[in-house]
Amino acid sequence: MKKLIENLKKYPVVIFFGVLLYTLAIMDLFSPVQERSELENRSLQTFPKFSWEQLFNNEYTPKIEDFTEDHFIKRDTWISLKSISESLLGKKENNGVVYGEDGYLFTKFVTTDYTQMKKNVGYINKFMERHSDRKVSVLLAPTAPGVMTDKVLNGSPVIDTDYILDYVTENIDSSVLVDVRQVLSQHTDEYIYYRTDHHWTTLGAFYAYSEYMETVGRDAIEKDNLEFVEVENFLGTHYSKSKNYDVKADVLSYIESDAQIDINGEINSIYEKEKLDVRDKYAMFLRGNPGKATIKGNGTGKIMILKDSYANCFVPFMIDSYEQIDIYDMRYITMGLDQFIEAENYDEILFLYNCETFLSDKDLMKINMFN
Amino acid sequence: MIFSNIFFIFRFLTIVLFVYYIVPYKYKNGVITIASLIFYSWGEVKYFPIMIASTIVDFFSSQYIEKNRGNKKKMKRGLACSVIFNLGCLMFFKYTDFFITNINSFAGTSIPLLNIPLPLGISFYTFQTMSYTIDVYREKVPAEKNIINFSAFVTMFPQLIAGPIVLYSDINEKLNTHEGRITLDAINEGIKLFIFGLGKKVLIANNVGALWTDIETMGFAAVSTPLAWLGIIAYSLQIYFDFSGYSLMAIGLGKMLGFDFPMNFNLPYISKSITEFWRRWHITLSSWFREYVYIPLGGNRKGLKRQILNMLVVWFLTGFWHGADWNFMLWGLYYFLLLTVEKIFLLDWLKKHPVPARVYTLLAIAVGWAIFYITDLGALSGFIVKMFSLSGGVSAGYYLRNYFVSILIGILCSTSLTTKFWEKYKNNNLIMIPVLTAIFLLSIAYLVDSTYNPFIYFRF
Numbered sequence: 005m006k007k008l009i010e011n012l013k014k015y016p017v018v019i020f021f022g023v024l025l026y027t028l029a030i031m032d033l034f035s036p037v038q039e040r041s042e043l044e045n046r047s048l049q050t051f052p053k054f055s056w057e058q059l060f061n062n063e064y065t066p067k068i069e070d071f072t073e074d075h076f077i078k079r080d081t082w083i084s085l086k087s088i089s090e091s092l093l094g095k096k097e098n099n100g101v102v103y104g105e106d107g108y109l110f111t112k113f114v115t116t117d118y119t120q121m122k123k124n125v126g127y128i129n130k131f132m133e134r135h136s137d138r139k140v141s142v143l144l145a146p147t148a149p150g151v152m153t154d155k156v157l158n159g160s161p162v163i164d165t166d167y168i169l170d171y172v173t174e175n176i177d178s179s180v181l182v183d184v185r186q187v188l189s190q191h192t193d194e195y196i197y198y199r200t201d202h203h204w205t206t207l208g209a210f211y212a213y214s215e216y217m218e219t220v221g222r223d224a225i226e227k228d229n230l231e232f233v234e235v236e237n238f239l240g241t242h243y244s245k246s247k248n249y250d251v252k253a254d255v256l257s258y259i260e261s262d263a264q265i266d267i268n269g270e271i272n273s274i275y276e277k278e279k280l281d282v283r284d285k286y287a288m289f290l291r292g293n294p295g296k297a298t299i300k301g302n303g304t305g306k307i308m309i310l311k312d313s314y315a316n317c318f319v320p321f322m323i324d325s326y327e328q329i330d331i332y333d334m335r336y337i338t339m340g341l342d343q344f345i346e347a348e349n350y351d352e353i354l355f356l357y358n359c360e361t362f363l364s365d366k367d368l369m370k371i372n373m374f375n
Numbered sequence: 376m377i378f379s380n381i382f383f384i385f386r387f388l389t390i391v392l393f394v395y396y397i398v399p400y401k402y403k404n405g406v407i408t409i410a411s412l413i414f415y416s417w418g419e420v421k422y423f424p425i426m427i428a429s430t431i432v433d434f435f436s437s438q439y440i441e442k443n444r445g446n447k448k449k450m451k452r453g454l455a456c457s458v459i460f461n462l463g464c465l466m467f468f469k470y471t472d473f474f475i476t477n478i479n480s481f482a483g484t485s486i487p488l489l490n491i492p493l494p495l496g497i498s499f500y501t502f503q504t505m506s507y508t509i510d511v512y513r514e515k516v517p518a519e520k521n522i523i524n525f526s527a528f529v530t531m532f533p534q535l536i537a538g539p540i541v542l543y544s545d546i547n548e549k550l551n552t553h554e555g556r557i558t559l560d561a562i563n564e565g566i567k568l569f570i571f572g573l574g575k576k577v578l579i580a581n582n583v584g585a586l587w588t589d590i591e592t593m594g595f596a597a598v599s600t601p602l603a604w605l606g607i608i609a610y611s612l613q614i615y616f617d618f619s620g621y622s623l624m625a626i627g628l629g630k631m632l633g634f635d636f637p638m639n640f641n642l643p644y645i646s647k648s649i650t651e652f653w654r655r656w657h658i659t660l661s662s663w664f665r666e667y668v669y670i671p672l673g674g675n676r677k678g679l680k681r682q683i684l685n686m687l688v689v690w691f692l693t694g695f696w697h698g699a700d701w702n703f704m705l706w707g708l709y710y711f712l713l714l715t716v717e718k719i720f721l722l723d724w725l726k727k728h729p730v731p732a733r734v735y736t737l738l739a740i741a742v743g744w745a746i747f748y749i750t751d752l753g754a755l756s757g758f759i760v761k762m763f764s765l766s767g768g769v770s771a772g773y774y775l776r777n778y779f780v781s782i783l784i785g786i787l788c789s790t791s792l793t794t795k796f797w798e799k800y801k802n803n804n805l806i807m808i809p810v811l812t813a814i815f816l817l818s819i820a821y822l823v824d825s826t827y828n829p830f831i832y833f834r835f
Contacts, residue, residue: 011559012559014559015559015560015562015563016804016808017563017566017567017804017807017808017811018559018562018563018566020808020812021566021570021811021815024812024815025384025385025388025389026389028385029385029386029389032385059420060420060421062418062419062420065376065417065418068382069380069381069382072381072382072385072386073380073381073382073822073823073825076381076385076823079823082819082820082823082824083820083823083824085816085817085820086817086820086821086823086824087824089817089820089821092780093582093780093781093784094776094777094779094780095777095778095781096773096776096777097777098826099824099826100826114589114592114593115592115593115594115597157773157776158772158773159770159772159773160773161589161773247824
């Protein structure tokens with residue numbers, strides 16, 4: 005033993021890396037297990053319960069590996085280290101997120117498959133044939149790269165929202181399409197899209213709302229009459245993937261409202277303000293993504309909104325104008341829509357999706373099902 | 376399990392090394408065997424029995440040969456047993472579906488596919504165990520008497536799934552050495568090699584490889600000519616750094632366990648001919664084919680015509696060994712053609728013109744990798760046309776900005792700068808420790824946030 009220690013002194017590399025490896029391994033073994041990663045805004049792999057079935061299906065051991073990786077000591081520090089290294093290498097992307105100017109982050113689209121989008125247009129046309137007696141509108145919001153074009157680095161692989169919107173324009177009854185491209189493009193010098201999140205800001209939603217109200221012949225609220233409450237340090241979904249060390253946090257804003265939302269008989273404020281203290285702040289709007297919910301407003305007429313999360317900060321503007329706003333998230337709908345439409349006798353029906361959801365959404369087919 | 380993985384480094388390796396170092400010498404080969412079987416079963420539990428069967432068949436075939444030394448007929452029986460078993464396994468698991476698919480498409484039949492996943496590393500260990508029995512038959516090595524020692528050779532986890540192809544004669548002395556197998560000197564070198572290998576795989580191969588994956592996603596026909604070239608350069612670097620990084624990690628781990636595995640890569644991209652390239656690329660595989668196929672067929676001793684025929688056989692097999700698909704055969708035949716042309720006249724000219732020689736070699740290798748990677752022959756010809764005719768498509772600008780530095784680092788590290796650095800500073804701890812620490816910590820960072828860490832030998 006003594007001889008070994010004497011010998012080891014001649015090999016500092018062995019000592020150094022031996023100590024480094026075993027220190028990290030042992031510290032990691034005893035570091036506390038966290039359930040969630042705030043940085044990545046996701047649940048971490050839990051320690052898998054052993055089962056022979058999983059083992060033989062090769063599902064057990066990968067979970068052990070994921071567990072070790074997810075809970076590796078100082079995980080967030082390693083992630084930042086990688087991000088710094090990537091930045092030094094001149095990489096302008098990470099994990100499916102493309103970096104733009106001024107801290108803007110976009111979804112990476114190496115290629116775009118338009119088949120589902122074209123099917124979705126067909127579903128909407130079929131839906132409209134059945135409901136031609138009602139005021140149906142389709143508002144497809146371009147995502148940030150389609151509007152904030154000067155923030156997109158030249159040649160970046162991002163979505164071509166113009167292709168989608170042009171296709172929709174050509175293939176859908178023009179009276180129903182609410183094209184918000186122009187109104188949004190007029191305000192690109194304003195804060196209409198989050199940098200770190202895939203949503204538009206409340207202000208961006210406001211401009212689209214104004215456009216919609218004009219299309220259906222209603223009066224929109226004046227922007228000057230609105231008061232935006234701001235919440236700092238919002239890090240959105242894109243950042244949860246890219247985890248770039250030099251992120252520029254967003255400011256989330258909302259307009260105060262005492263309106264209530266009825267989700268399965270439970271009535272609460274339309275804003276879940278507890279969410280403002282956690283990572284996923286955007287989930288405060290309409291309390292996340294309920295399957296079906298009703299908001300009683302102070303105006304006239306009933307509207308049905310078939311939507312994705314872009315609608316969540318859009319809907320609050322409508323409360324003063326409508327008597328009732330019903331929102332439907334097609335992911336959770338397992339009954340025919342027509343019976344709701346008959347029962348509630350909606351005056352307006354609005355499809356509100358962003359282009360990226362609309363491109364790949366597989367639940368829109370349900371608008372013609374179960375009837 | 377793969378080496379470039381947090382679990383492997385911080386759980387598996389730490390425990391295995393600890394146990395391996397503290398147990399008495401007589402148990403060390405047992406520790407290797409058990410650890411290797413866990414390592415192997417980790418990815419595919421069901422194939423555990425193949426590993427055991429492979430060990431048993433070759434152990435007893437060789438014993439049988441050794442016992443019947445002098446009786447040619449019985450010796451041949453022992454040899455046949457091993458060769459049929461090993462090649463049978465390889466044929467069954469790796470090539471059955473390929474043949475069924477082609478029979479179905481030519482004969483219009485609809486024989487169902489087996490759809491069985493390829494046992495990890497089967498192409499490597501069947502070659503290894505088979506060559507052992509052949510060597511026993513040829514009296515090059517004595518048959519191993521201890522089944523635990525033998526199973527340690529067959530299963531030894533560092534080289535099990537992606538080479539280098541270690542022959543029994545490479546390590547049999549160490550396997551039977553008790554005192555003095557492990558030295559601090561070897562551990563010292565092993566650590567360095569492992570970390571350099573890890574860096575090659577995680578920091579260079581993964582970094583440039585993502586570009587090629589993007590090109591595959593957009594479709595090989597969708598790219599512009601500059602992007603096609605950028606892509607094939609990236610893939611050439613990826614496969615070299617991935618494969619040689621893996622081999623280097625294996626050699627490093629081998630040293631930590633007290634074994635000397637043969638070198639597998641020796642700066643292949645500095646070659647000045649394809650002939651030279653194949654002396655520097657996957658050296659243990661080329662040597663294997665030379666030793667167990669080419670020379671037994673007569674090598675170059677039976678005239679030029681026969682030599683070329685022998686080369687054809689070797690390169691057809693080499694291609695097909697890399698994967699059960701037409702493009703791999705094409706790839707093998709492509710190299711056969713280049714090597715034959717070089718043998719007949721080109722080599723002399725290349726020797727006199729080093730600059731065109733390098734350009735020609737690199738070009739030929741790049742085209743070779745396109746053939747190697749793109750399984751669909753239509754897509755392959757589309758891509759090659761893209762490479763050699765100026766045409767439009769997805770432009771290279773974005774990708775060049777993103778990958779320029781990584782590719783540059785990859786190119787620099789493909790030259791003799793790396794070996795010069797190694798020779799000069801390998802014993803200079805003041806330089807070695809900071810460099811290794813940086814590589815090690817960065818690699819861990821990339822493994823913790825691993826968005827792209829493929830295992831590219833799943834077809835081998």
